Amino acid sequence: MSPGDIHVTEHVTEHATESCKRVGEILQRVGDKWSVFAVMSLTNGPKRFSELRRAMNGVSQRMLTLTLRGLERDGLVTRTVTPSSPPRVDYELTARGRSLQAPVVALGEWARAHLEGIEAARVAYDASERD
Numbered sequence: 001m002s003p004g005d006i007h008v009t010e011h012v013t014e015h016a017t018e019s020c021k022r023v024g025e026i027l028q029r030v031g032d033k034w035s036v037f038a039v040m041s042l043t044n045g046p047k048r049f050s051e052l053r054r055a056m057n058g059v060s061q062r063m064l065t066l067t068l069r070g071l072e073r074d075g076l077v078t079r080t081v082t083p084s085s086p087p088r089v090d091y092e093l094t095a096r097g098r099s100l101q102a103p104v105v106a107l108g109e110w111a112r113a114h115l116e117g118i119e120a121a122r123v124a125y126d127a128s129e130r131d
Contacts, residue, residue, distance in 0.1 A: 034067040036104050046092035
């Protein structure tokens with residue numbers, strides 16, 4: 001290994017670290033509970049804010065607003081305002097947002113398939129922690 005190789009290795013490591021950080025930020029957005037629910041709620045087409053809030057049982061108005069803004073910022077959702085009284089605002093998945101549906105569905109199916117085993121593992125772990 002020559003001294004030049006060390007510089008290249010440091011550069012590759014910095015690039016990998018930065019790449020991991022950026023990927024982590026994206027995964028944080030798309031893996032967020034409310035983001036997942038929003039993506040799945042928009043599966044069948046555009047919805048108004050109130051429709052999304054009803055579909056996403058338990059989400060607060062503020063959390064839904066923040067979630068939709070984040071998804072819009074990341075190019076996963078579009079927001080369309082139709083002038084009326086009051087103004088009509090619709091949210092719809094972009095092509096990128098629709099491409100997220102298959103992985104989200106697969107993750108949900110995995111969770112359902114392993115739900116009982118995970119719950120049993122938690123009970124066993126919690127019982128062993130009490131000893």
